[in-house]
Amino acid sequence: MLAETAKDLSRLLGDQAVITDPEAQEPFLHEWRDRYVGKAAAIVQPRTIGEVCQTLRFANENRIAVVPQGGNTGLVGGQTPDQSGSAIVLSLAKLNQIREVDPVGGVITVDSGVVLQTLQDAAVKAGRLFPLSLGAEGSCMIGGNLSTNAGGTGVLAYGNTRDLVLGLEVALPDGRLWNGLSKLRKDNTGYDLKHLFIGAEGTLGVITGASLKLFPKPKGMRTAMIGLASPYEALKLFSLMQDMAGPSLTGFEIMPRIGIEFLTRNMDGMRDPLEHEHAWYVLAEISSGRGDDDAEGLLMQSMETSFEEGLVEDAAIAQSLDQANAFWAMRHGLSEAQKPEGGSIKHDVSVPVASVADFLDEAMAAVVEMVPGCRPVPFGHLGDGNIHFNVSQPVGADRAEYLTNYETMNERVHAIVTAYGGSISAEHGIGQAKRDLLPGVKDPVALALMRTLKDAIDPNGIMNPGKVLQD
Numbered sequence: 001m002l003a004e005t006a007k008d009l010s011r012l013l014g015d016q017a018v019i020t021d022p023e024a025q026e027p028f029l030h031e032w033r034d035r036y037v038g039k040a041a042a043i044v045q046p047r048t049i050g051e052v053c054q055t056l057r058f059a060n061e062n063r064i065a066v067v068p069q070g071g072n073t074g075l076v077g078g079q080t081p082d083q084s085g086s087a088i089v090l091s092l093a094k095l096n097q098i099r100e101v102d103p104v105g106g107v108i109t110v111d112s113g114v115v116l117q118t119l120q121d122a123a124v125k126a127g128r129l130f131p132l133s134l135g136a137e138g139s140c141m142i143g144g145n146l147s148t149n150a151g152g153t154g155v156l157a158y159g160n161t162r163d164l165v166l167g168l169e170v171a172l173p174d175g176r177l178w179n180g181l182s183k184l185r186k187d188n189t190g191y192d193l194k195h196l197f198i199g200a201e202g203t204l205g206v207i208t209g210a211s212l213k214l215f216p217k218p219k220g221m222r223t224a225m226i227g228l229a230s231p232y233e234a235l236k237l238f239s240l241m242q243d244m245a246g247p248s249l250t251g252f253e254i255m256p257r258i259g260i261e262f263l264t265r266n267m268d269g270m271r272d273p274l275e276h277e278h279a280w281y282v283l284a285e286i287s288s289g290r291g292d293d294d295a296e297g298l299l300m301q302s303m304e305t306s307f308e309e310g311l312v313e314d315a316a317i318a319q320s321l322d323q324a325n326a327f328w329a330m331r332h333g334l335s336e337a338q339k340p341e342g343g344s345i346k347h348d349v350s351v352p353v354a355s356v357a358d359f360l361d362e363a364m365a366a367v368v369e370m371v372p373g374c375r376p377v378p379f380g381h382l383g384d385g386n387i388h389f390n391v392s393q394p395v396g397a398d399r400a401e402y403l404t405n406y407e408t409m410n411e412r413v414h415a416i417v418t419a420y421g422g423s424i425s426a427e428h429g430i431g432q433a434k435r436d437l438l439p440g441v442k443d444p445v446a447l448a449l450m451r452t453l454k455d456a457i458d459p460n461g462i463m464n465p466g467k468v469l470q471d
Helices: 002-013 022-029 049-061 116-125 142-148 231-248 257-266 292-308 321-332 334-341 353-370 399-403 406-419 435-441 444-457
Strands: 042-044 066-069 088-091 098-102 107-111 165-171 177-180 206-213 220-228 249-256 280-288 314-317 348-350 375-381 386-392
Touching: 002 042, 002 049, 022 042, 022 088, 049 066, 049 088, 049 165, 049 206, 066 142, 098 116, 107 116, 116 142, 142 206, 220 231, 220 292, 220 321, 231 249, 231 280, 231 292, 231 353, 249 257, 249 321, 257 280, 257 334, 257 375, 280 292, 280 321, 292 314, 321 334, 334 375, 334 386, 348 406, 353 375, 353 386, 353 406, 406 435, 435 444
Parallel strands: 042 088, 066 088
Antiparallel strands: 098 107, 107 206, 165 177, 165 206, 220 280, 220 314, 249 280, 249 375, 348 386, 375 386
């Protein structure tokens, strides 16, 4: 049966669009952390939108599961097939064209397989900014970013990926193509269907194209690495900088001292950003449409006031673009820097911004009590309440034994998150990793509506089964 599926697809699309060799399939079957490894009847790489529709029509008629995949950088197993080997992995990598750039209207229209960094570069070439930015931007694809409603470091000023979308083009499970591409800022003609597919993780259809918002490119930017005593001071600093800089405050990230130690120990070229050690660090960025002098003035005014109020212990202001990039490289490198430290139990959570410090105090104490000697490494987007609450194993502990605590630690951390009115998935999605947790934290009416939508749009259940919703 599996061999016949591959042969039928080859006849339909041509041999070049279908990968059946086990070795060639491997990169598509492992997710980044290797927590999820699957098998597939075939990897299909359509070269046109029509071939995407043909593949879905074939799969729907034959009741074959389809797992859409972009850059394969997801962290919850949403892009990985199961072990049955019966699914088709639909890779969008060859749909990688920039269709149109409209700098006057502030719109860029792209295929879903365009790498995020390529999209960013196309915007810069047109004198504009596409503000979505995250650690995997050199390999993740915009279709995957849309399907997971990716967050990243620009959410504070520009919103999640959902907020950057004007229109979508989507191949539906039965092979029809919905052309919802639009450059309109206002369109009140009924249901806004694009939002069904953003964040749906490929369970309702395959995003093939998108019209996305562009913004004026900042004329000035200043970046600072700031040392302080605790997240409580960081919250006060955030409020102060918002008051002084308003929407010009475009980045506000928090990281603990242990994260800096991991970076300088495990990552080439990383060095301590400040002269003395501090318990916590904030990476703040101010962007200005008026120029560098305005950005520097806003940042210096914020720093002077924060020093006077005793919120900040020390700060280093980037003196060049290279130094600013080095600061951001530290923030983006935190996940990789944890790998050499052994097993890590990871959480992607959010709580109301005002509750971040209280949450960190409670959650860090809880995990250390649970596994004495474990090393919490919480970091992330303090400005929007999204914390990557990672917990590295105790020094010298057995990795496999430590990771047996994964589920119980998840339960403990997620219970604290829920008590603060937070979310167990801030920006990574649900996928396989959190599918079975969802009924315990999601409103039952909301879950029922999600199931109704799934059954209506994908009645044969071919789209990414086993992800987001329980079968």
